[in-house]
Amino acid sequence: MAAIEASGLGRDLPGEVPVTLVRDIDLAVEAGEFVAITGPSGSGKSSLLYLLGLLDLPTAGRVRIEGADTTGLSPDQLAAIRLARIGFVFQFHFLLPEFTCMANVEIPIRRLGALSDAQARDRAAMLLDSLELADHRRKYPDQLSGGQRQRVAIARALANDPAMILADEPTGNLDTRTAHLVFDLFRALARDQGRSVVVVTHDADLARMADRRIHLVDGRIVD
Amino acid sequence: MALPLGLHIALQHLLHRRRQTLVSLLGVALGVAFFIAISAMMQGFQRDFVARIIDVQPHIIIKDEVREAPMQPVERAYPGGAVSLRGLKPMEEVRGIRGARNILATLEDLPGVHVAPALSGNLLLRFGGKDLSVNVTGIDPARERKVTHIEKDLLSGSLDALYTTSNAIILGEGVAKKGGIRSGDLISAVSPVGVVLKMKVVGIFSSGITLMDNFDTYVLLKKAQVLQNRTNVVNRVNLRLDDVELAAPLAAQVERQFGYRSEPWQEQSRNVLGIFVIQNAIMYSTVGAILIVACFGIFNVISTVVFEKTKDIGILKSIGFRDRDIRRIFVTEGLIVGVIGTVIGWGLGWGLIEFMASLHFEMEGFVRAQGFILYRTPVHYMVSAAMAIASATLAAWVPARRASRLNPVDIVRGS
Ligand SMILES: Nc1ncnc2c1ncn2[C@@H]1O[C@H](COP(=O)(O)OP(=O)(O)OP(=O)(O)O)[C@@H](O)[C@H]1O
Ligand SMILES: [Mg+2]
Numbered sequence: 001m002a003a004i005e006a007s008g009l010g011r012d013l014p015g016e017v018p019v020t021l022v023r024d025i026d027l028a029v030e031a032g033e034f035v036a037i038t039g040p041s042g043s044g045k046s047s048l049l050y051l052l053g054l055l056d057l058p059t060a061g062r063v064r065i066e067g068a069d070t071t072g073l074s075p076d077q078l079a080a081i082r083l084a085r086i087g088f089v090f091q092f093h094f095l096l097p098e099f100t101c102m103a104n105v106e107i108p109i110r111r112l113g114a115l116s117d118a119q120a121r122d123r124a125a126m127l128l129d130s131l132e133l134a135d136h137r138r139k140y141p142d143q144l145s146g147g148q149r150q151r152v153a154i155a156r157a158l159a160n161d162p163a164m165i166l167a168d169e170p171t172g173n174l175d176t177r178t179a180h181l182v183f184d185l186f187r188a189l190a191r192d193q194g195r196s197v198v199v200v201t202h203d204a205d206l207a208r209m210a211d212r213r214i215h216l217v218d219g220r221i222v223d
Numbered sequence: 224m225a226l227p228l229g230l231h232i233a234l235q236h237l238l239h240r241r242r243q244t245l246v247s248l249l250g251v252a253l254g255v256a257f258f259i260a261i262s263a264m265m266q267g268f269q270r271d272f273v274a275r276i277i278d279v280q281p282h283i284i285i286k287d288e289v290r291e292a293p294m295q296p297v298e299r300a301y302p303g304g305a306v307s308l309r310g311l312k313p314m315e316e317v318r319g320i321r322g323a324r325n326i327l328a329t330l331e332d333l334p335g336v337h338v339a340p341a342l343s344g345n346l347l348l349r350f351g352g353k354d355l356s357v358n359v360t361g362i363d364p365a366r367e368r369k370v371t372h373i374e375k376d377l378l379s380g381s382l383d384a385l386y387t388t389s390n391a392i393i394l395g396e397g398v399a400k401k402g403g404i405r406s407g408d409l410i411s412a413v414s415p416v417g418v419v420l421k422m423k424v425v426g427i428f429s430s431g432i433t434l435m436d437n438f439d440t441y442v443l444l445k446k447a448q449v450l451q452n453r454t455n456v457v458n459r460v461n462l463r464l465d466d467v468e469l470a471a472p473l474a475a476q477v478e479r480q481f482g483y484r485s486e487p488w489q490e491q492s493r494n495v496l497g498i499f500v501i502q503n504a505i506m507y508s509t510v511g512a513i514l515i516v517a518c519f520g521i522f523n524v525i526s527t528v529v530f531e532k533t534k535d536i537g538i539l540k541s542i543g544f545r546d547r548d549i550r551r552i553f554v555t556e557g558l559i560v561g562v563i564g565t566v567i568g569w570g571l572g573w574g575l576i577e578f579m580a581s582l583h584f585e586m587e588g589f590v591r592a593q594g595f596i597l598y599r600t601p602v603h604y605m606v607s608a609a610m611a612i613a614s615a616t617l618a619a620w621v622p623a624r625r626a627s628r629l630n631p632v633d634i635v636r637g638s
Contacts, residue, residue, distance in 0.1 A: 046636060055541055056632045076545045083543025090635055094538040098235040108542045110228040156542075168635070 002028035003196035008061030021047035022219040034190035036207040039216035087157025089167035095141040108159040147178035233555040250517030255568025260575035267598035281461035319456035335465035339366035349411040361447020380426025393426035397437030414450040518618035537634025550627035557619020
């Protein structure tokens with residue numbers, strides 16, 4: 001059973017001149033697999049990622065998460081799946097500036113509510129430590145470097161132990177060395193922890209670190 | 224840390240825009256404070272006035288009037304018939320309550336009811352070259368003291384002096400002051416029918432109700448009848464009840480039974496009570512306006528937060544916050560401003576009341592007082608809190624709903 005499975009997936013934007021973001025996407029990502037999505041700018045990479053992560057709804061086809069069809073689920077049900085099973089990382093880190101790194105990582109845990117406050121703190125600390133951010137727990141996002149912030153964002157994506165990590169150009173504004181470190185991390189998340197990792201990048205070097213590459217042109221997968 | 228997550232985020236948002244938050248807090252606080260202070264002042268005055276009226280005036284006055292002209296015999300003979308009378312001339316009647324003795328006896332038998340007859344009219348007082356036009360009421364002191372407050376209001380003299388001194392008169396404090404008259408002075412009294420008497424001032428009263436003190440005088444009932452040349456006539460019967468709540472129903476019953484216009488105290492003071500209604504309307508619209516301004520403040524902060532926090536809303540939604548979780552965060556912000564503003568307003572309002580209570584000055588309006596008459600009640604605090612918190616929530620609801628409807632895809636794609 002694939003962690004994420006898309007079949008016949010398409011997304012049109014309605015309007016006077018309808019725009020097709022992606023079309024005819026058939027894709028399955030297994031548990032423990034690290035997939036890179038590449039393609040020119042405007043080819044629909046982000047759009048596909050949002051569909052796979054249930055942030056956007058398709059106009060054709062369907063997305064299965066861990067075998068379960070998500071078609072027709074209510075916004076609240078989709079939010080619940082995102083909360084428990086999916087972790088997003090974006091190019092711009094989107095940390096909440098009023099909260100410390102710890103607090104940022106704790107937010108999804110507390111929203112899910114499965115752990116006590118003390119356990120949530122322990123888990124957030126453990127995640128930050130594992131990403132070598134132990135010294136920065138009490139710091140605010142604007143007191144960190146770009147690479148450190150992106151690692152905090154990854155820690156937050158991992159907060160509820162999701163089955164899949166979806167990242168949209170997470171290294172877009174990091175230097176090459178830091179970008180490689182982040183990709184190493186994604187590979188480890190897949191190999192060592194059995195998560196499905198889907199990363200959008202337009203850096204061919206980085207894409208080579210993935211188990212599999214999917215190339216998009218004009219919203220379609222090409223070989 | 225133990226705070227619920229939504230409340231935690233809401234607090235952070237507010238703490239990071241202190242100045243705006245403070246301004247909207249102040250708006251709510253002022254609304255609440257003014258409501259409490261103005262309510263205490265207005266209700267204090269109004270309740271005091273009603274209490275004084277109930278204390279001082281008769282609870283029911285039976286007058287020698289009927290509310291509607293009596294039906295003509297021809298109308299009585301053909302009820303509902305097409306009868307039209309023109310050129311009717313009302314009969315000259317000797318005014319006064321007919322059968323007053325009977326009415327007095329009947330009412331006096333009722334438990335908890337005290338009755339006193341009176342004849343009131345006008346009088347011109349002359350003293351030291353000054354003319355004063357006053358109301359004169361002829362009373363029976365023995366009965367009067369059970370019905371009105373006059374005896375307790377005497378600054379000097381006694382009610383019984385009306386019996387013991389011939390041609391005795393009691394004056395309101397304002398009358399005495401205007402005429403430069405003192406107790407024991409001899410004054411001339413001229414009645415509208417031309418009777419002239421030398422009268423001796425045997426008492427001066429002060430009721431605290433300006434209109435009474437400035438225009439009312441009392442003489443013996445018999446003397447009033449002489450002055451008016453209306454022997455044995457009574458034109459008012461005053462009632463005092465042990466239970467003032469019964470005034471309106473008893474007045475209606477008396478009027479049905481005897482036919483004469485019977486006014487309970489509410490009707491006697493209808494003008495003033497009507498002014499109170501207007502006063503209250505003005506007060507509540509003023510406070511309402513303050514609260515509306517406060518609402519704009521809250522609406523403004525929360526709209527700003529929503530606008531500035533669009534990115535955060537996007538990330539929270541992508542994390543898995545539901546629309547209602549987002550809405551709750553921003554409504555909570557309005558609630559926080561409402562609740563804290565209310566508590567500050569309570570303190571301010573309490574302070575304002577105590578400040579007003581500490582002021583002493585002579586005031587003369589409907590009643591005389593030596594400062595603000597304040598009515599303190601927890602009800603004002605509760606009502607102001609309910610209004611402030613309800614309007615704060617309402618003001619927050621609009622931007623909160625907009626926040627909850629933001630599409631996360633537009634936000635994360637945008638940057
Ligand atoms: N709201 C929109 N209205 C119109 N066109 C849109 C909208 N959103 C996206 N598009 C278009 O859809 C296409 C796919 O966009 P998408 O962001 O998925 O591309 P991308 O591969 O992620 O590009 P990039 O590498 O620049 O991030 C683009 O041509 C884009 O201009
Ligand atoms: Mg993109």
